[in-house]
Amino acid sequence: MGVRSWLKPRIQDLLMRGMNDLRPDTVGLASGEVLEVGFGTALNLRYYGPDVKRVTGLDPLVTDGVKAVDQRIADAPFPVERAALHADGDLPFDAGRFDTVVTTWTLCSIPDPQAALEEMRRVLKPGGRYVFIEHGRSDEASTSRWQDRLNPIWLAITGECNINRRIDEIVEQGGFELSGLDRFLGQGPKIFANLYRGVAVKS
Numbered sequence: 001m002g003v004r005s006w007l008k009p010r011i012q013d014l015l016m017r018g019m020n021d022l023r024p025d026t027v028g029l030a031s032g033e034v035l036e037v038g039f040g041t042a043l044n045l046r047y048y049g050p051d052v053k054r055v056t057g058l059d060p061l062v063t064d065g066v067k068a069v070d071q072r073i074a075d076a077p078f079p080v081e082r083a084a085l086h087a088d089g090d091l092p093f094d095a096g097r098f099d100t101v102v103t104t105w106t107l108c109s110i111p112d113p114q115a116a117l118e119e120m121r122r123v124l125k126p127g128g129r130y131v132f133i134e135h136g137r138s139d140e141a142s143t144s145r146w147q148d149r150l151n152p153i154w155l156a157i158t159g160e161c162n163i164n165r166r167i168d169e170i171v172e173q174g175g176f177e178l179s180g181l182d183r184f185l186g187q188g189p190k191i192f193a194n195l196y197r198g199v200a201v202k203s
């Protein structure tokens, strides 16, 4: 394993732990069979409620040897399965398999979020819910101009994160109807802190 692959999950874990306060309001809405796209370092597991039967976590990130990840999975009161897959390809799940699909700070990183959302929609049961908290494009013209200017640099630094995606539009274009959406600012610079927290159903 190269230095970059060793560092990546550890640095991500450190940074993403800073979002823990914001997780319960989204993750706590999940129930039944859950597909978590962009499972990362398993930070969401402790926030799932008693109605969750199983979590299938999908992420190409390699977390081998990161003890905290193994511990979070071992501590979960439900079975956790992991698949090292890209969500923007064909997923090996039957249509309508999941009650809930969850993403947290992930649509920014998926190269083809539209393709991923279409697959997420396919594997969601009729009447199932897609719940998410994501960062994305600001409604303030001055901030979104900076997001557009800085996005190529940030993408080159991180290797995957886009700061200027209009999350609500992407979700709707992926075949979902929003049944609730909160827009608010989290902590930190506005270019990173424009948050979209929502619930969507198949349209």
Ligand SMILES: C[S@@+](CC[C@H](N)C(=O)[O-])C[C@H]1O[C@@H](n2cnc3c(N)ncnc32)[C@H](O)[C@@H]1O
Pocket (backbone or CB within 6 Å): 012, 016, 037, 038, 039, 040, 041, 043, 058, 059, 060, 061, 085, 086, 087, 088, 103, 104, 105, 106, 109, 110, 111, 160
């Ligand atoms: C900012 S991290 C968020 C991780 C986690 N959801 C959390 O809240 O801590 C973005 C995650 O998206 C994952 N990712 C990137 N491309 C992906 C893809 N094509 N399919 C699924 N996940 C992807 C990354 O590996 C990374 O774990």
